Amino acid sequence: MAQTEEQQADLQTxxxxxxxxxxxxxxxxxxxxxxxSARSCLYALIRAVGARRVHIxxxxxxxxxxxxxxxxxxxxxxxxxxxxEMAGKIDFQDGDLILLVNYYGLCAASIERxxxxxxxxxxxxxxxxxxxxxPFACLANIYSPRKFLPVPDGGFIETAVTLSQEPADEDASxxxxxxxxxxxxxxxxxxxxxxxxxxxxxxxPTLRAMSALTHALARATDQEFIVRRRSENFxxxxxxxxxxxxxxxxxxxxxxTYPLLLKNGREVxxxxxxxxVFTPTYWPGLDSTNEFEFLISNNTVFLPIDxxxxxxxxxYICDILSVYL
Numbered sequence: 318m319a320q321t322e323e324q325q326a327d328l329q330t331x332x333x334x335x336x337x338x339x340x341x342x343x344x345x346x347x348x349x350x351x352x353x354s355a356r357s358c359l360y361a362l363i364r365a366v367g368a369r370r371v372h373i374x375x376x377x378x379x380x381x382x383x384x385x386x387x388x389x390x391x392x393x394x395x396x397x398x399x400x401x402e403m404a405g406k407i408d409f410q411d412g413d414l415i416l417l418v419n420y421y422g423l424c425a426a427s428i429e430r431x432x433x434x435x436x437x438x439x440x441x442x443x444x445x446x447x448x449x450x451x452p453f454a455c456l457a458n459i460y461s462p463r464k465f466l467p468v469p470d471g472g473f474i475e476t477a478v479t480l481s482q483e484p485a486d487e488d489a490s491x492x493x494x495x496x497x498x499x500x501x502x503x504x505x506x507x508x509x510x511x512x513x514x515x516x517x518x519x520x521x522p523t524l525r526a527m528s529a530l531t532h533a534l535a536r537a538t539d540q541e542f543i544v545r546r547r548s549e550n551f552x553x554x555x556x557x558x559x560x561x562x563x564x565x566x567x568x569x570x571x572x573x574t575y576p577l578l579l580k581n582g583r584e585v586x587x588x589x590x591x592x593x594v595f596t597p598t599y600w601p602g603l604d605s606t607n608e609f610e611f612l613i614s615n616n617t618v619f620l621p622i623d624x625x626x627x628x629x630x631x632x633y634i635c636d637i638l639s640v641y642l
Contacts, residue, residue: 344540347448347460348473350480351527353489353519355445355461355472356384359416360522361480362441362457363388369412371441374403376610377418378600381443384522396606402427404607414456415440421599421619422447422572423565429453445472449544449571462531464573465623466538469493470519471531483524490528493518505595543624544571550622551575553631560642563617575620577638582616585641589618592637596620 352358363371363385370391373381382392393413396404401424409415415435417428419442428442437455444450445461452458457476462468469490474480493515499508551567554575562578574597579585586596596619605611620634 342539342541343536344538346473346532346535347444347450347452348458348475350474350476350482351532352472352474352482353470353486353523353525353527354380354463355443355459356380356519357522357524358457358459358472358474359441359443360384360388361482361524362459362474362476362478363390363414364524365478365480366414366456367412368414370410371414371416372407372409373416374418375606376420376600376603376613377416377443378445379602380520381416383520387522394606397610398607399609400427402431409436409439413439416443417441418443418445419447419450421565421574421576422450422570423567423576425450425568425570426566446573447570449540462535465543466535466540467497468531468534468538469497469515471527471535473527481524482526485526485528487528487530489518490530494530546624546627547571547622549628550626550631553628554620554622554635557631557635558638558642562612572622575622576613577618577620578612578616579618579641580616581641582618585618585638588641589634589637594621594634594637 348358350358350361352361359381368390370393371385372393372395373385374397375394376397385392393407395407398404401420407415417431417440419425419428425447432440432453432455440455441457441459442453442455444458446464448460448462448465452475457474457478460473462471462473470493496508496511496515499511548567548571551572555567558577560579563576565576589596598614599617599619600614603610603614605614
C-alpha cells in the first residue's frame with residue numbers, strides 16, 4: 318500500500334550521500350530560541366514583550382539601535398565609565414527594558430554588580446561577545462555564535478518569554494557559507510566580498526528561525542578546544558604585554574579578544590595591518606559622550622585570540638608590539 322507524503326516525511330532516511338557535518342560533538346545551544354542573528358533575537362524579544370523604551374549604552378554596535386528602531390521602540394542611551402558600567406542613573410519607567418553588554422566576554426562581574434541594582438525582569442544581557450557565558454538571572458540573554466564558531470549566521474536567546482518565529486531560510490545560509498568555505502586554504506582577502514555580502518544580508522532583523530545548517534555546525538564544532546585555546550592565548554598576551562590601560566580579571570570567562578588600550582592605539586593597529594595582522598574595531602564612528610568611550614573605541618587594539626592561533630602566533634604578535642610598548 319502506497320504511503321502518503323506525511324507518512325514518508327515521518328520516516329528516518331538511511332543511506333544516500335553524506336552531508337558535510339560529522340557529529341563528533343553535540344554541544345547544546347546557549348539559548349532556548351535560535352534566530353537568524355543576534356539582532357533578530359533582540360527584535361523578537363521587544364516585539365513579544367511590547368517594550369516602550371530600551372536603555373542602551375552609547376558604546377555599542379550600531380546593529381542594536383537599528384533592531385530596536387525596527388521594532389518601533391524608543392531608544393534611551395546611557396554613558397559607561399571605566400568599569401564598563403552605567404556612568405549615572407537612568408530614568409527607568411514601567412514598560413522599559415535595560416540592555417547591559419558583556420563587553421569582550423570579560424565583564425561578567427560588572428553585569429552582576431549592575432543587576433544587583435536593577436529590576437531583573439527588565440534587564441536583557443547582550444552576550445554577543447561572550448558565547449560561553451552562562452545566562453544571567455534576568456529577562457533574557459542573547460548570544461552570537463558567529464563571533465566564536467565557524468557558522469554563517471545565527472543568534473541564540475535564552476528567555477522564559479514565549480517568542481514568535483517564522484520558518485528558517487535554509488537557502489540563505491547556504492549562500493552565506495561561501496566565505497567560510499573560501500577561507501579554507503586561502504587568504505581572507507579572497508573571500509572578503511563574500512563575507513561582506515553575508516553580513517549585509519543580515520542587516521535587517523527578522524523573525525526567521527536559525528537554519529538547520531547553522532544549528533548543526535554549532536553542535537558539531539569542538540567547543541571545548543575553542544574555550545581552552547582562547548583562554549590560553551588571552552593569558553599569554555596578559556603575561557607578555559606589561560602595559561595595558563585596561564585591567565581585566567579573566568577568571569573562568571572565555572573572551573572574544575585581548576583588548577589592549579594604548580595611547581598610540583591607532584598607530585599600533587596600522588603597524589599590525591602592515592604585518593598582515595588584522596584587528597577589528599569596536600565600534601568606529603560612534604558619538605562618544607565621555608573620554609573613556611572615545612578612548613575605548615579609538616585607541617584600543619583588539620588582539621586575536623581565537624582557536625586558530627597558538628603560543629607561537631601570540632609571540633609573533635607580541636614581537637611586533639614590543640616596538641611600541
